[in-house]
Amino acid sequence: MKVMFTKLPIITLLILSVMLIACSSQQPVPIQERSVDIEQQVRQPAEVEGAGLQVRPLQNPGVRELVSQADQAEQNNNLEQAGIFLERALRIQTRDPELLQRIAEIKLQQSSYEQALNYASRSYDVGPKVGELCSRNWRTIGVSREFLDDIAGAEEARQRSITCAAKKPEGF
Amino acid sequence: MAKKARRQSPARQKKRKPGKQPTPRWRVRLVCIFAGLLGLTAGVGGCWIYAISSQVVVHFEQRRWDVPSRVYARPLTVYAGMPLTSQLLRNELQAAGYQSSAEPAQPGQYSIQGNSYVIHTRPFAFADGLQAAQIIKFQLIEKTISGLQVGGNVASLARLDPAEIGSLHTLGGDDRTVLQLTDFPELLVTGIQAVEDRNFKRHHGIDWRGLARALWRNVSTGSISQGGSTITQQMVRNLYLTNNRNLWRKFNEMVMAISLEHKYSKHEILETYLNQVYLGQIGGRGIHGFARASQFYFGVPVQSLQPHQTALLIGMVRGASWYNPRRHRERAMARRNVILDSFAATGLLRRQQAEQWQSLPLAVRDQPGYLNSQYPAFMDLVRRQLREEYAEDELQREGLRVLTTLDPAAQLQAERAAREGLSRVEQSRGWQELQTGMVIADPNTGDLLALVGDRNPDRAGFNRAVDARRQIGSIIKPFVYLLALANGDNLMTQISDAAINIPMPNGETWQPQNYDLQNHGSVPLLTALIQSYNQATVRLGMGFGPERLADLLRRLELLPETALPHPSLLLGALELSPLEVASLYQVLAADGYRTRLSAVREVLDSNGRALTRYPVQLDIFPQREAIPLITFALTDVTKRGTAWRLRQMLGREASIAAKTGTTNDQRDSWFVGYTDDRLAVVWVGRDDNQPAGIAGSTAAMPIWAEMFNGMPLRNIDVYRLPGLTWYWVDWLDGWVTDANCPGAGLVPFRAGSEPVQWRPCRN
Structure with missing residues (x-):
């Protein structure tokens, strides 16, 4: 019994520590520390949402090559390098909606949310406004707004991304 | 002697050999003095040798690493389908110090045979990696690149090493x-x-x-x-x-x-x-x-x-x-x-x-391969931008490599236009003291491609492109109309161009007048803008107040927060430099996505590692949805408005958005024009700000046309401007009508601001 009493403070401390750890593990991760999973949050859902009619503007072969190099760099987790390749491509084709969206996605992964939003918005403005690209535009805008604490704006963007699906005309 | 004998010690007496004379004291002293001097010399000499050796080592180390920063133009990227003329390419290669050769076996050489081009590039460390020397081949067919090859393989793009344009020291x-x-x-x-x-x-x-x-x-x-x-x-x-x-x-x-x-x-x-x-x-x-x-x-x-x-x-x-x-x-x-x-x-x-x-000649170029006096206005801006991030000492000694946005071929065109265009204007007007400031930029990326700060572009000194702030006059008007269009008006909204009196706080009345001193009655906003009517513009602006225009300018950092807007601001009573005007119009030319105009892309250290990058940052402009309407209206300025002679001057069909500007007493002549990929501003006037007898369309516009003469431009396709819907309307009253009606025209509207009244053709 005496042993029990002498060890009581230690046991109490242990219990408190466990409780604290348990509590802290339930704390939400600060928004700045969260990272974006671009595949899960933008590309894959957009593929589903934007199914149907796709309008893909012709891309310059030089731009395509630079985009492919940027993809490679992104896969190697070298976002800075990917950004450099995409910016080179942008100087060739300044209003290419696919290219602008890719830059937006790189910015999103770099936690540059305002720039991600602006590039996605520019892509939408000059883009087809239907299909997968449209959905990626709005998903990127939505995620960016969420990180920028614009919850209502994020929800509006989610709704817009759903409306990007366009049915193929009959006989198409 | 007795005294001497007394001072000698017995021991010494014992050592003295018999029969040998003692050394004279003077010789001992001499040896001592000599030894002392030798020691002193050796000491001083040693110190001297040590000192100068240390100094030379310090100098050696300094000289090994003390290297001024080099400044480069933007590298030319060529790609299949790229519009390019032979002349522009030659200018580009010349600026980069390439030499013509029948067989370009060495890096830095090129050959031209008919429409076939071979360029042997030099190695260069870019921010995205080291690019080795390579042989690029292509043909220029109908001013377009085709058959591109790099190192013997078909390629879709290739990049030349950039021209060195100067150094910072x-x-x-x-x-x-x-x-x-x-x-x-x-x-x-x-x-x-x-x-x-x-x-x-x-x-x-x-x-x-x-x-x-x-x-x-x-x-x-x-x-x-x-x-x-x-x-x-x-x-x-x-x-x-x-x-x-x-x-x-x-x-x-x-x-x-x-x-x-x-x-x-x-x-x-x-x-x-x-x-x-x-x-x-x-x-x-x-x-x-x-x-x-x-x-x-x-x-x-x-x-x-x-x-x-x-x-x-x-x-x-x-x-x-x-x-x-x-x-x-x-x-x-x-x-x-x-x-x-x-x-x-x-x-x-x-x-x-x-x-x-x-047996060969010396093969020395008449002019140095690069001149540090080249492009003084542009280099001045590069220095100013770099000083925001770097200490002067770093720039002068650490061998940095500054990659700028300068397009040497565009710069050459601009310089030629400044020299020849201004002379022509002077001959026709009889003036000899005109000056100019010119800017060419890519509005989508903010790259400053060319800058001219003096009628003699090689002259360093007062950089008019950056520092000459002059009244901008009618150049401001598109922004007055932008605010109205963003507020729900459309291009066919009617506005009165009757005379207008504005009471001022001091009790006086301001009565702006039209350039032609005529009143034009009720006109659509489109007509008022493309004909640059002052009375209609002031009436429109006073509807929402000059404070709104001031807010727009403040957002673009072109008006101090404390400035009190006067109604005359609606007619451009505001002093800006050509570079600031370019910054103002960049927003229009890029469909409402603002980006900072920049002369520097990146700074690399001597090993090619990127120290600073200036990525293209976009900022959404609040009135962006109405901007395509303004772009459409400004393309109309070059068709039937104040700049209708532009296409004639260019000698080709081109869809260009533009605005002329003339200030009181014809002191300043402005012209701003943009396409999908180029934005250029020209100011012409006198340094003493005296009347020069010039208007926007008579001085700045011909120089603008000369600048783009022969330069490929991506025309504005008004039907692809974002967010617009198109209706056939009657030009007189703006009612929707049928396409085949006389006086009907196709006009764009923003979704939600379309006209609702329809009627059949007027008889």
């Missing part, structure tokens, strides 16, 4: 490019040793045999014609000493040379020598090192030097002024041939080869 500072020893061509490395110091690999700083040989020749000829200096001694002289030929200087030089050889390897010494040796002068700056001299005299990188060029540069080591090939061709030729003989004598070239190279 102190006034009077030296100009040099530092390379590693392995980057120098073999003939140069071996040739310099064959000519200047054949025993370099074996001596320890001083070549005693060579020195003796030189001494003998000097004695036998009775003059000091040969110095016998080793490469190490020459470098010491360049680093630290003067060219005085006296024994004390020679002694110091020898001490320092030995000291350097003791501290550094032969490799390090030769590398520093090749980077440091004095080879010429431009203005107040010395040209140091073979890499810089190669660019300076031949316009090619040192790796591309031909043997006769290498021989000339090596020959100039003995006296860069005396053998200056631009001033003393024959003397330089003779010296070059002596060096080629030397190459043959030492087996570096075969005799026959040497003779062949001797």
Whole structure:
């Protein structure tokens, strides 16, 4: 019994520590520390949402090559390098909606949310406004707004991304 | 004597050998004095040697790493389908120091045969990696690139190394490019040793045999014609000493040379020598090192030097002024041939080869391969931008590489337009004192492609493109209409152009008038804008108040927060520089996505690592959804508005958005025009701000047209402007009507602001 009493403070401390750890593990991760999973949050859902009619503007072969190099760099987790390749491509084709969206996605992964939003918005403005690209535009805008604490704006963007699906005309 | 005997100790008396006389005291004293002096000399001398050795090491270290920053134009990217003219490409290659050659076997050479182009690029470390030298081939068919190949393989794009456009260093500072020893061509490395110091690999700083040989020749000829200096001694002289030929200087030089050889390897010494040796002068700056001299005299990188060029540069080591090939061709030729003989004598070239190279001309460019006085307005802006991030000292000494946005071909066009266009305007107007400031930019990326700050573009000084702030007049009007359109109006909304009186706080009345002093009744906004009616514009602006326009300008950082807007702001009573006007219009030209105009893309360290990048940052402009309407209206300005003569001046069909501007008493002439990929601003006026008798369409517009003459432009496709819907409307009242009605025109509207009234054709 005496042993029990002498060890009581230690046991109490242990219990408190466990409780604290348990509590802290339930704390939400600060928004700045969260990272974006671009595949899960933008590309894959957009593929589903934007199914149907796709309008893909012709891309310059030089731009395509630079985009492919940027993809490679992104896969190697070298976002800075990917950004450099995409910016080179942008100087060739300044209003290419696919290219602008890719830059937006790189910015999103770099936690540059305002720039991600602006590039996605520019892509939408000059883009087809239907299909997968449209959905990626709005998903990127939505995620960016969420990180920028614009919850209502994020929800509006989610709704817009759903409306990007366009049915193929009959006989198409 | 008795006194002396008394002072001698018994012990000493014992040691004295019998029969030997004692040493006289004076001799003892003399020896002591001599020994003392010797010790003193050795001490002082040792300290001296230590001091000068330390100094030369410090200087050596400084010279090895003290390198000014180099500034480069934007690299030209070529791709299949790219619009390009032969003239623009030639200008680009010339600016980058490429040399025409039948067989471009060396980096830095190109060939043109018919419409086929071969360019042998030079290696360059870009921020995305080192790009090796490569051979690019393509054809220019109907001003478009096709059949692009890189290294013999079909390619979709290729990038040329950028033109070097200048360096950042102190006034009077030296100009040099530092390379590693392995980057120098073999003939140069071996040739310099064959000519200047054949025993370099074996001596320890001083070549005693060579020195003796030189001494003998000097004695036998009775003059000091040969110095016998080793490469190490020459470098010491360049680093630290003067060219005085006296024994004390020679002694110091020898001490320092030995000291350097003791501290550094032969490799390090030769590398520093090749980077440091004095080879010429431009203005107040010395040209140091073979890499810089190669660019300076031949316009090619040192790796591309031909043997006769290498021989000339090596020959100039003995006296860069005396053998200056631009001033003393024959003397330089003779010296070059002596060096080629030397190459043959030492087996570096075969005799026959040497003779062949001797038969060739000097091949020196008339002008230096680059001039630091080139593009002074642009370089001024580069310096200003860099100073925001870097200390002056860093820029001048750390060998940074600054990649800018300058498009050399566009700059050349702008400079030509400034020179010739202004002269033509002056001849027709009878003025001789006009000045200009010009800016060309890519509105989508913010890249500043060309900048002209003076009618003589090579003249440094007052940079009008950046610093000449003048009233902008009608240039402001599109922003008045933008605010109205963003507020729900459309281009067919009617506005009265009747006379207008604005009561002022001081009790007076402001009565703006139209340029033609006429009232035009009720007109659509589109007409009021493209005809630049003052009365209609003021009426429209007063509807929402000049404060709204002031807010827009403040957002673009073009108006101080504290400025109180006067109604005259609606007619452009605001002083801006051409660069600021470009910044204002960038927002329109990029469909409402603002980006900062920048002269610098990135700064790399001497190893090619990116230190600072200036990525393209976009900012959404609040009124962006109405901007495509303004762009449409401004394309109409060049069809039937105040700039209708532009296409005639350009000599081709082009869809360009533009606005003219003329200020009170015709003091300033402005013209701003943009396409999908170019935005350009031209200001013309007098430095003393006196009336110049010029309007936007009579001075600035012809110069703008001259600037873009022959330059490919991506036309604005008004039907692809974002967010617009199109209706056939009656021009007179703006009602929707049928396409086949007389007086019907196709006009764009923003979703939600479409006209609702429809009616059939008017009879």
